[in-house]
Amino acid sequence: MEQKKVLIAMSGGVDSSVAAHLLKEKGYDCIGAMMKLFEGEENTAPSSRACCSVTDAEDARAVATALGIPFFVFNFSDSFEAQVMDRFVAAYQQGRTPNPCIDCNRYMKFEKFLTRATELEAEYIATGHYAKITRDTNGRYLLSRGNDVTKDQTYVLYAMTQSQLARTIFPLGALTKEVVRDIAASLSLTTAAKSDSQDICFAPDKDYAGFITRHTGQPTQGGDFISPAGEVLGRHKGIIHYTIGQRKGLGLYGPEPQYVSKIDPDANTVIVGRSEDLFNKSLVAQDINLIPIEKLDSHLNVQAKIRYSHQAQPARVWQTGPDELYLEFEKPQRAITPGQAVVLYDGDIVIGGGTINYSELNEKQSRPS
Numbered sequence: 001m002e003q004k005k006v007l008i009a010m011s012g013g014v015d016s017s018v019a020a021h022l023l024k025e026k027g028y029d030c031i032g033a034m035m036k037l038f039e040g041e042e043n044t045a046p047s048s049r050a051c052c053s054v055t056d057a058e059d060a061r062a063v064a065t066a067l068g069i070p071f072f073v074f075n076f077s078d079s080f081e082a083q084v085m086d087r088f089v090a091a092y093q094q095g096r097t098p099n100p101c102i103d104c105n106r107y108m109k110f111e112k113f114l115t116r117a118t119e120l121e122a123e124y125i126a127t128g129h130y131a132k133i134t135r136d137t138n139g140r141y142l143l144s145r146g147n148d149v150t151k152d153q154t155y156v157l158y159a160m161t162q163s164q165l166a167r168t169i170f171p172l173g174a175l176t177k178e179v180v181r182d183i184a185a186s187l188s189l190t191t192a193a194k195s196d197s198q199d200i201c202f203a204p205d206k207d208y209a210g211f212i213t214r215h216t217g218q219p220t221q222g223g224d225f226i227s228p229a230g231e232v233l234g235r236h237k238g239i240i241h242y243t244i245g246q247r248k249g250l251g252l253y254g255p256e257p258q259y260v261s262k263i264d265p266d267a268n269t270v271i272v273g274r275s276e277d278l279f280n281k282s283l284v285a286q287d288i289n290l291i292p293i294e295k296l297d298s299h300l301n302v303q304a305k306i307r308y309s310h311q312a313q314p315a316r317v318w319q320t321g322p323d324e325l326y327l328e329f330e331k332p333q334r335a336i337t338p339g340q341a342v343v344l345y346d347g348d349i350v351i352g353g354g355t356i357n358y359s360e361l362n363e364k365q366s367r368p369s
Helices: 014-025 055-069 077-093 101-119 163-167 177-186 208-216
Strands: 004-009 029-036 071-076 124-126 129-137 141-147 223-226 232-236 259-264 267-274 279-290 301-305 313-321 324-335 339-345 349-358
Touching: 004 101, 014 029, 014 124, 014 141, 014 177, 029 101, 055 301, 055 349, 077 208, 101 124, 101 129, 101 163, 124 223, 124 313, 163 324, 163 339, 279 339, 301 324, 324 349
Parallel strands: 004 029, 004 124, 029 071, 223 267
Antiparallel strands: 129 141, 141 349, 223 232, 259 267, 279 324, 279 349, 301 313, 301 339, 313 324, 339 349
16 A cells, blocks of 8 residues: 655654654654744753744754754745745734744644645644544544543644544544653653743744834834823833833832733824723624634634633634624633734634634723624
């Protein structure tokens, strides 16, 4: 029987290293590849917890050599700048807080990388994500949480399409992180004890405002901090320095703590208030993707996450337009943030999600039916 060819996204971490080993053990014709995503990766400090550094590339190549599989580096830096970095900058300039890892998966791994796999005549791509792909009784592909709930990565995968799921393998879906590290150690892979990457690769110092300023070459414009009642409370450094729920770094002093509750890019103002001002029950999401179904024909009870680290909460959701969802939580949630994704679950199965557009109904908006 002819071996099926798979192109494996190798990041230089333990997860993708073990994913490659498992697929080779199952008899796949494996090719390892790393994506060069932005210029200046060579300046990323080895101690950084960001991905895709030169050190990571060296580690990935060493693992591929140990496993006896070919290894390539694909230069996707132009596409990464346009589809991830520029989107990140534009979102912050609009007073939003994006998750660039979602865009990286959407436009790089499961679009650009998949296209390269086709060019190499590979039937599949594979990654080290902790997630599962199955099929329902109608043959439709499903995305669901993996066995290790502490490492669940489905939140950043919700934008996957049926055609992408059909050509993707997640070898680690049934494993725990502990088992993955044990496998790597048993093979004496150089990545066995390597720390997980957590920082945004192009801003490993977490100075997002600094990155945006350097990327655009434009200084930030200060403006007013205002209260919910419209009272000017002080001056801010520029809206790109702030996100919903932020308390530190505001430079405001008063009888009680102040939190960013809203950002108005048109007026260049940052609204601050009390902690209780951050809670809301509803949101509208756009740029939606649904996985098990084509569209929501009626109200659906789901569990919903509003950020990667958020514990999914009960909610009702319904579709209010071709590319829009309205969601209402059972209980108010803290700091629902425009620009972040809301991801919907039915148990362990990902229903889909979208980008949060707003989380409150103003006088020009009525509650959708």
